[in-house]
Amino acid sequence: MVDFWRRNIEDLGREEVVGIIDRELHGLYTEKYGPTKDLIIYLAPRENIREIIRRLMTFSYTRLSVIVGNDERYFRRDFSLTYIVAFDKQNLYIGVRAYLPEHDPEIQSIADMVKAAWWNERENRDLYGIEFVGLKDKRKLVLPEYWPDDAHPWRKDHPYNKPVMDWREGLPDYKPVGRHEDLDVIGMGPYHMINDEPIHWRLYVKGEIIVDAEHRGFHNWRGIEKIAEGRLTYNQIPFIAERICGICGFTHATSYVQAIESLAGIDIPDRARYIRSLMLEIERIESHLLWVGIACHILGFDTGFMLSWKIREHIMHLAEILTGNRKTYGMDIVGGVRRDVLGDRLAKARDSVKKIRYEYRELYNMLVNNSILVKRTRGVGVLPRDTAISYGVVGPVARATGLDIDVRRDHPYAAYKELSFDVPVYSEGDVLAITLVRLDEVFESLDLIEQILDALPGGPLAADVKGIPENKEAVGVVEAPRGEDIHYVRSGLYNKIQRWRVRAPSYANIPPVKEMLIGYRLADAPIIYASVDPCLACTERYLVIDVDTGSKKIMTDDELRAKSRKLSSRIG
Amino acid sequence: MDECMLRTVWVIVLILLGAFMAPVLDGLRRKIRAKVQRRIGPPLLQTIYDLSKLFSLQPVLPFKNMFMIVTPYIVFVSMLVLSAAVPIPYVPGFSTVFDAITLLYALLFVSVLVVLLGLALPNPYSNAGSAREALTVTVFEVFIAFTIVGIAYKMKTLNLYGLAVLYGFPGNYLRISTLFLSASLFILAYIESAYTPFDMGEAETEVLGGPYLEFSGRYYGLFLYALLLKRYILLSLPVSLVLVSPVAAVLRSLVSGPLLSVLVLGVFTLFLLITMSVYSVIEALYPRYRVDLAFKPLILASVIPLIGLVMGWLGW
Structure with a gap:
C-alpha cells in the first residue's frame, strides 16, 4: 500500500522536484519528455506503472488527477494510458504513460492502492477495452449494462452509428458489489427530491444507520469528447x-x-x-x-x-x-x-x-x-x-x-x-x-x-x-x-x-x-x-443543447404525430 | 330554540369554521413565510385551490389494500368532528361534552393510525418517516401529560368548555403557574403540528413525505386536509384558552346571549390569524431537526409544564 505524502517536498521548487523524481524513478522509465512547461511525460513499461505511481504518491501534495486512455493504433499499433499526477506545490503535472499492445491491452490495476483510479480504470475498460488485472469492481461505469462487452465506443475504429445493442436479450440488472441480505435497502434516485440530475444511490441501512452505499450514475453519458x-x-x-x-x-x-x-x-x-x-x-x-x-x-x-x-x-x-x-x-x-x-x-x-x-x-x-x-x-x-x-x-x-x-x-x-x-x-x-x-x-x-x-x-x-x-x-x-x-x-x-x-x-x-x-x-x-x-x-459530460428560440412555432397534434412517425421510421 | 338545537347549530358552525379556517391558516402560513423569505408567495386561498385540485385527481394506489382506502376517510372525518370540539368560551359545540384528555388522545389516535399505515406499507421511505413520527410522539408524550395535568389541577376541571371559560377568570389567569402552563400550550400546539424544525416525519427532502408517500389524488387530499384540520385544532387550544378566554371574561360583562358567542368567535378567529403569523415567522427561521437532535429540546421542554404544575400545586 501507499504511504501517502510521507515525503515533504512542499517547499521545493519545480526543477528540484523534477530532479528528485528522475532519481526516484531511475530504471523504471524508458524515456522522458516535456510537451509543455507544466507537463512532463515519462514513458514506462506497463509492469512498472504501479510502482511508479506508488512512489510518486509518497511525495506531499501529489494526487492522481486523471488516467487518460488513447487509441494510438494508427500511429504505433498500441493503446496508451497516461496517468496524470498533479504536483500542486510545484505547478507541475507528471504524466506516466504506458503503451499496451493492440492484441493484449492489459495492465495491473492500481485502484486498490490509489482510490482515485477506481472510476478511471472502469471508464477506460468500458471505452477502450483495456483490461485492468486485479480490479475488483468490473461493473460498467459509463456504459449501460446491456452494452455488449466487445464493443468499445472510443476505439477509433468504432463507427459512431454502429448498432451494438440487442434489445431482444432483455436488460440485465445492475448487480450490487456487496451482499447485504440482512439489511434494508433504500434506493435514492435516479429520481429523488434532492437529485437535480439523475443518479442512483443504493443505501444499505440498519434502522436509520447507513452501513454501506453504492452508486450508479452516468445515465446521461453521451460521449461528447x-x-x-x-x-x-x-x-x-x-x-x-x-x-x-x-x-x-x-x-x-x-x-x-x-x-x-x-x-x-x-x-x-x-x-x-x-x-x-x-x-x-x-x-x-x-x-x-x-x-x-x-x-x-x-x-x-x-x-x-x-x-x-x-x-x-x-x-x-x-x-x-x-x-x-x-x-x-x-x-x-x-x-x-x-x-x-x-x-x-x-x-x-x-x-x-x-x-x-x-x-x-x-x-x-x-x-x-x-x-x-x-x-x-x-x-x-x-x-x-x-x-x-x-x-x-x-x-x-x-x-x-x-x-x-x-x-x-x-x-x-x-x-x-x-x-x-x-x-x-x-x-x-x-x-x-x-x-x-x-x-x-x-x-x-x-x-x-x-x-x-x-x-x-x-x-x-x-x-x-x-x-x-x-x-x-x-x-x-x-x-x-x-x-x-x-x-x-x-x-x-x-x-x-x-x-x-x-x-x-x-x-x-x-x-x-x-x-x-x-x-x-x-x-x-x-x-x-x-x-x-x-x-x-x-x-x-453530457450535452446540453440550446434550443433555437429565433422563431416560436406551436405544432399541431397532426404535425407532432407526423414528426414522431418520421422519427420512428428512421430508427426502424 | 332549545338547547339541543342551539348546540347543533354551533356544531355545524364550528365544523364549517374549521373546514374553512384550516386551509386559510395554511395559506396565511405560506404567505408569511414568503414575506420572511422576501418573495411574493401564493395567494391566501392557494391551499384551498390545491385541495380542490387534489380532490379532482384520480388516485393511483400502488397496492390493492382496503386499509389504504379506508384510512384517509377515517382520519379526515375524525378531524372534522374534532374541529367541532375546539374549546371556545361561550360557544357551546362538542366542547361541552369533550374533555381535554379525550381531545388530545383522539388527535394522537389519528397520528398513530397514520404511523401504523406508514409502517404497513412496503416502502422504506414510508417506514422511516413513520418510525420517526412514532419516536417523536413517544418522546413528546411526557410534555402533553404534564400540560394536561397542570391545567386540570389548576382549573379543577377537564371539560373543554369549562376550561375555556374558567382559564380567563382573573383568579386563574393572573398567576405565575398559568404563565408556564400557557407557554406549554403554545409549545404543544407548535411541536404537535410538526412545524419546522419538528417536521422530521414528513421531511420531503429526506423521506419524501414519509407515511403519505404512496398516496395520491383524493386520498392524499384527504390526508392533507386532515393534517391541516389537526393543526387548526391544536392551534385553537392556546389561542382559545390563553388569548380569547380573558377577553371573553371581559366581554361577558358587556353583552350576553348569541351576540356574546358571535363576538367571541370573531375574537377567536382574529387571534388564530395573529398566532399563526407568529408561528410562521418562527418556522421560517429554522431548518429541520434530525430525530436524535430533537430529543434533547423535546425532553427539556417538559420542564416548563412541570414547573407550572408544581407552582399550581403550591398555589402560586
Whole structure:
C-alpha cells in the first residue's frame, strides 16, 4: 500500500522536484519528455506503472488527477494510458504513460492502492477495452449494462452509428458489489427530491444507520469528447465545451482553450486574461450560492434557500450586463475572448458587487449563527484526510479536509498570478467545514471581482491564431467552483483534435461519498451527498443543447404525430 | 330554540369554521413565510385551490389494500368532528361534552393510525418517516401529560368548555403557574403540528413525505386536509384558552346571549390569524431537526409544564 505524502517536498521548487523524481524513478522509465512547461511525460513499461505511481504518491501534495486512455493504433499499433499526477506545490503535472499492445491491452490495476483510479480504470475498460488485472469492481461505469462487452465506443475504429445493442436479450440488472441480505435497502434516485440530475444511490441501512452505499450514475453519458474529436475543429470545441455544464460551462471552455494555447504556445493578451478571471469568479459565486440554497432546502431551511437564490439573481444579472447572457457566455476562443466588457458596464458591475456583498453578509451571518443548521452539519459526513488524498478529491471538499490546494494559486492561469486572494482551509472534513469553505470563498471571489474591475488592462482581446501544431499534447486546468477541472488535449491533423479528455471535479469528488455516508443516519444522506456539490452534467459530460428560440412555432397534434412517425421510421 | 338545537347549530358552525379556517391558516402560513423569505408567495386561498385540485385527481394506489382506502376517510372525518370540539368560551359545540384528555388522545389516535399505515406499507421511505413520527410522539408524550395535568389541577376541571371559560377568570389567569402552563400550550400546539424544525416525519427532502408517500389524488387530499384540520385544532387550544378566554371574561360583562358567542368567535378567529403569523415567522427561521437532535429540546421542554404544575400545586 501507499504511504501517502510521507515525503515533504512542499517547499521545493519545480526543477528540484523534477530532479528528485528522475532519481526516484531511475530504471523504471524508458524515456522522458516535456510537451509543455507544466507537463512532463515519462514513458514506462506497463509492469512498472504501479510502482511508479506508488512512489510518486509518497511525495506531499501529489494526487492522481486523471488516467487518460488513447487509441494510438494508427500511429504505433498500441493503446496508451497516461496517468496524470498533479504536483500542486510545484505547478507541475507528471504524466506516466504506458503503451499496451493492440492484441493484449492489459495492465495491473492500481485502484486498490490509489482510490482515485477506481472510476478511471472502469471508464477506460468500458471505452477502450483495456483490461485492468486485479480490479475488483468490473461493473460498467459509463456504459449501460446491456452494452455488449466487445464493443468499445472510443476505439477509433468504432463507427459512431454502429448498432451494438440487442434489445431482444432483455436488460440485465445492475448487480450490487456487496451482499447485504440482512439489511434494508433504500434506493435514492435516479429520481429523488434532492437529485437535480439523475443518479442512483443504493443505501444499505440498519434502522436509520447507513452501513454501506453504492452508486450508479452516468445515465446521461453521451460521449461528447468523441463528437469533438471527429467532427469539430479546435476553435469550435470551446462552444461545445461550455455546454458540458449548465453551471460551470465557462470553466470547461477556459480549461479547454488553455490546453490548446499551451500546446500551441500561444500567449493571450492581458485584457483577455483578466476578462476570463472575471467571468470565472462570477461563475464561482453563482455556483456557490446555488449550492448554499440547495443545501438549505435539503435541511428544511427554505428561508436560506430563497435568500441565497435571491442574491444569486444579482450575480446572474451581473453576468448578463457584462456578457449579454445569464449563462453560457460564449466568450472563450483559442487565443483570448470573443467580446469585450464595455466601459460603461464596469460602473454598474461595481455597484452590483457592493449590493451583493451587503446582502451576502446578512445571509452569511444568518447561516453561521443558526444553531440547528450547525448541529445538522457538524461532525456529519466526515471525510478523513488520507481517504481524501487517496480519492484525489479537489476543491472545497479537499480544502475542508485540510488539503491546502487551489489551482488558481498552485497552477496559476488567466490573471490569478497578479491578483491577491486567500484560500480558506478547514481541517474537520465534515459537511460544516465544506460549507464554511464555500461560504468564505464567496467573499474572496467578490474581492477578486473588485480587483479585476479596478485593474482591467486595455489592449486587444485575442491573439492571432492561424492554426495549431499537429500531434502535440497538453493539459489545461481551471479551479472550477467544485475544484480542479482538467482537460487533456492531443492535437490531430487538419486543426482537429485527436484526443480530448475532460475530468470534471465531481468525477473526483463523488466516489468518496460512499465512504462519507457510512455510519451516519439516513437523514444525513441527502446533505452528505449534496456536500460535494455533485455536478453530473460535468461528470458524465453530457450535452446540453440550446434550443433555437429565433422563431416560436406551436405544432399541431397532426404535425407532432407526423414528426414522431418520421422519427420512428428512421430508427426502424 | 332549545338547547339541543342551539348546540347543533354551533356544531355545524364550528365544523364549517374549521373546514374553512384550516386551509386559510395554511395559506396565511405560506404567505408569511414568503414575506420572511422576501418573495411574493401564493395567494391566501392557494391551499384551498390545491385541495380542490387534489380532490379532482384520480388516485393511483400502488397496492390493492382496503386499509389504504379506508384510512384517509377515517382520519379526515375524525378531524372534522374534532374541529367541532375546539374549546371556545361561550360557544357551546362538542366542547361541552369533550374533555381535554379525550381531545388530545383522539388527535394522537389519528397520528398513530397514520404511523401504523406508514409502517404497513412496503416502502422504506414510508417506514422511516413513520418510525420517526412514532419516536417523536413517544418522546413528546411526557410534555402533553404534564400540560394536561397542570391545567386540570389548576382549573379543577377537564371539560373543554369549562376550561375555556374558567382559564380567563382573573383568579386563574393572573398567576405565575398559568404563565408556564400557557407557554406549554403554545409549545404543544407548535411541536404537535410538526412545524419546522419538528417536521422530521414528513421531511420531503429526506423521506419524501414519509407515511403519505404512496398516496395520491383524493386520498392524499384527504390526508392533507386532515393534517391541516389537526393543526387548526391544536392551534385553537392556546389561542382559545390563553388569548380569547380573558377577553371573553371581559366581554361577558358587556353583552350576553348569541351576540356574546358571535363576538367571541370573531375574537377567536382574529387571534388564530395573529398566532399563526407568529408561528410562521418562527418556522421560517429554522431548518429541520434530525430525530436524535430533537430529543434533547423535546425532553427539556417538559420542564416548563412541570414547573407550572408544581407552582399550581403550591398555589402560586
